[in-house]
Amino acid sequence: MARLHSHHIHPRAMLNRIHFFFYSAAIIALLHRHIAAISLAATSSLLFLADLTLAFMWLLSQGFRWRPILRQEFPHLLRQENHQLPALDVFICTADPIKEPPESVVSTALSAMAFDYPADRLSVYVSDDGSSELTLFSFMEAAKFARYWLPFCRENNILERSPEAFFESGDAVGEAGKMKALFEGLREKVKAAVKRGYVALNLVDSSEEKIFLNWKKFTRRDHPSHIQVLCESRKDRDIAGHPLPNLIYMSREKRPSSPHHFKAGALNALLRVSEAMTNAPVLLTLDCDMHANDPRSPQRALCYLLDPDLAPNLAYVQFPQRYRRINADDIYGGELRRIFLIGSRGLDGLHGANYVGTGCFFSRRSLFGPPSAATASNYESKGCSFLRSELVLQEAHDAASCRYEHVNDWGYQIGFRYGSLVEDYYTGYQLHCEGWRSVFCNPDRSAFLGDAPRSLYDSLGQTRRWAVGLYEVAFSGYCPLLYGTRKASLITGLCYMHYALWAVWCFPITIYTLFPQLALFYDKPLFAKVSDPWFFIYAYLFLASYGQDLIEFMEVGGLIRRWWSDQRMWVIRGITSSAFGTLDFIISKIGLLAPGFNLTSKANEEEVNTLYDSGKFFFGTSSPLFISMGTIAIINLTSFIFGILKAVRSIGTMDEMFLQLLLCGFVVTNLVPVYEAMFFRNDAGRMPRSVTNASILLTITFFCVGRMIS
């Protein structure tokens, strides 16, 4: 058998290692200087703390650079060699018809149904945590549309098989025009229903009517399980007479007394329901807003999953999260290249890429125990009984009930893991600790494309939730530093710890954006003079780390201006979402409030979209997050202006204050959009006045306190 894939170590790995030694020497020198000059002065000990944290985080992150791997697959060989393709179950999660518009969710499902894959071996399962009749209705419509859409894609060899994305790009004429009209019809119907808030019974036929009448008795937090087989490949045909893949709607049982564990709970219910129905050995998880952009991605993943050398230990093949409709500058750093490309590639050279929740092909086996314990025979696909048969449906409903969650090890020993809001990170980590491996697959044509948040508040809300979820792992019995380093490997554990402490950046960033600025205002020098040799250590540390970051970012296809946004968002997150995420976590730990999964909005709001497309930040709401950002912005601006004025008057002081002035200027440059939104904009996305006023008040307070201390 020819090799289905190849890989090599990144050519820069050696340079990275050399750089590691020089850079660590500089860090040690700096820390030594701190210790030698240690004083009880608050500012200098804070700066020491900041540098210590930065150094620690830097150390944890070096594993990503130790042995990055680049891979290539040869999926065409699968066909040449007549490989039998295994059955594939696709899981799509949605949770709210308002934040996650059903017309987009069905597009995602259609893109997966249209995979270039034998229909009798492909099933698409949709979990609806919103338990919404609107979503079910949309999927009923989607099942009808699929009969036209699938043959259209197949016959015209279309690559972009999400109807939403397909019709967005390019004009539709001829047959495509007809398809577009059909899809628009579906969309209008769905949108009208969502606007109305319920499914009008005249929209559905008599057999469907019963379902919706029944539905009205439930609430979204208290209802029995509901499963609806919308397409069944053994029975249903598209308009060209080909079998359709299975399409199954599931709303798992929810009871107030039974914790539902958010997305991890939904995925586990899907895991059980699919076991009762099709039990495919290969699974694909997708977020509702992440459609397939290449119909042959399953074959690409199978290049690894079918490799007899890898298969016994291979848990999953992860594709990167990539996004469409990102604006030119990617103002919110939504691409997250550092996590989804650079980080994954780095981990791939160790135990394997981390799981990022979507675009990931699993071997079902891996979710049921360590590689040594699994017996392959339990994971053979079912193909005999009809999905709509009484028996199968009964079993499936049962599998979607809360009952399982109480008695079994679901979420702890098997399935997607509970206990963290970032169930993806946590599950991948646990699998690696169990001895499973994984692979990062990053083809040139994006396999999946999703939507990134389009308002600042959404973007920060998302990372705030991640921060809490990551802390939950850091401070659990499975802390990667203690447990991961032992169970997986030293470097893998350190990398996972780096992510677990992702929000810890808030400490050094807040210190560096606050105290040197106050000190500048009150003429207190903190750093080395320009004429001092130590100045060069500072310069080296700063330039080398930013330089390395830039090189890595560009190398994974980034643009300079997007890199600038990316590093800006690092600063902004540090003073907002990471800081508030840290607080959220502390509050949840002392038992005041249980952490919740706030969905990221995927809704298309006109104003938000227009501002996003024109590259302007959308603030709009008065959130405490923005007050902390506004305060730091104004403090930096004030100190910077003050510093410049002083520098102009007496050049002499420049020598010892230069680094502080530079730092201040750097922060000010980063926060230009904040000043604009506070003082120069009048649109809906500007900073609310109340936030600006509160920030000014807080700034004054800080300067007063600073005066008392200095």
Ligand SMILES: O=c1ccn([C@@H]2O[C@H](COP(=O)(O)OP(=O)(O)O[C@H]3O[C@H](CO)[C@@H](O)[C@H](O)[C@H]3O)[C@@H](O)[C@H]2O)c(=O)[nH]1
């Ligand atoms: O109770 C819930 C909450 C969420 N979801 C689904 O989970 C997915 C991710 O939710 P989203 O609001 O889009 O979160 P993001 O922060 O954008 O998602 C990232 O982070 C999540 C973990 O916090 C991962 O699950 C995702 O895969 C990853 O893309 C969506 O399809 C939701 O419908 C559920 O099914 N049930």
Ligand SMILES: [Mn+2]
């Ligand atoms: Mn999302």
